[in-house]
Amino acid sequence: MFEQTLIVIGQSLLxxxxxQSKNTPLIDF
Structure with a gap:
């Protein structure tokens, strides 16, 4: 359950x- 929450948060942050910044791929998976 906790891992799923982290995954959802990570996806939303990504x-x-x-x-916000498409021209600066600092975190582009």
Whole structure:
């Protein structure tokens, strides 16, 4: 359950990071 929460948080952070700065792929998986 805790691992799933971390995965969801990570995915949301990645999506936010992508939408904020698409031209700077610091974290691009």
């Amino acid at each position: 999506s936010v990071k992508r939408s």
